[in-house]
Amino acid sequence: MEPTDPLWAARLAAGDDHALAEVFDHLAPTVYGAALRVLGEGAAAQDVVQDVFVELWRHPDRYDPKAGTLGTYLIVLARHRAVDLVRSELRRLARQERHYRLTPEGPGPTPSDAVTAADTADAVRAAVRLLPDDQRQVVELAYFQGLSYREVALATGIPEGTAKSRLRLALAKLESALDRQLLESP
Numbered sequence: 001m002e003p004t005d006p007l008w009a010a011r012l013a014a015g016d017d018h019a020l021a022e023v024f025d026h027l028a029p030t031v032y033g034a035a036l037r038v039l040g041e042g043a044a045a046q047d048v049v050q051d052v053f054v055e056l057w058r059h060p061d062r063y064d065p066k067a068g069t070l071g072t073y074l075i076v077l078a079r080h081r082a083v084d085l086v087r088s089e090l091r092r093l094a095r096q097e098r099h100y101r102l103t104p105e106g107p108g109p110t111p112s113d114a115v116t117a118a119d120t121a122d123a124v125r126a127a128v129r130l131l132p133d134d135q136r137q138v139v140e141l142a143y144f145q146g147l148s149y150r151e152v153a154l155a156t157g158i159p160e161g162t163a164k165s166r167l168r169l170a171l172a173k174l175e176s177a178l179d180r181q182l183l184e185s186p
Contacts (some may be wrong), residue, residue, distance in 0.1 A: 005070045012060035020057050027071050028053070034075045038082035048081045127177040135170035138163055 004022075011019030028049055035048035052074055056063065063073050109117070128139055134156075141152045152167070153160040 006065045008070055009060060009063055009065050012056065012063075017057075020053065023056070023070065024053055027074055030071055031074045031078045034078045035082045038079055039085060044085060045082070048078050048085065051081050052078045123178060124174075127174050130177065131170050131173060135166050135173070138166045139170045139174070142167055 008019050008023050012023070031052055032045055032049050035045035035052075036042065039045050039048070055077060056074065063070060067073070128136055131139065137156060138152050141147045141155055142149070147155065149160050149163050149167070153163040156163065158166075
């Protein structure tokens, strides 16, 4: 037992705030280290240190010099607080996970939305079928199979610049054809 522990305990019990400052200066780094080993995160460990010393200030009578040193008491208190924080965080994460699992996804598309999407897809397919073969081929490879310009060029045996040009021409034709079709649909 450190020679100052009983004296610190008596001074803390008497409400001596200078005693708290002395204890803090002497033991805070050790208490911080104990909390940091459990939490692995500095800001949370600092919060634990603050909680431990506030607890000591509010309830100095809970420390019994006969049971061990003040440093040991504060380290045990810090470890308990740190473990409580970890458990609390784990419970929070579990609740959040359950919430996400149990929360239904938003409503799906309405029947009207599904019909509109199907009509639009039909219009796009019809417009693509009207393209010249060389342009239709690059559109199908690029947009329906997800190939890059370079991959379209390799697949069709044409230069990459030609693939880009054909795709630009096809998209311009599709845009004008689809604008008319979609505007004319009921």
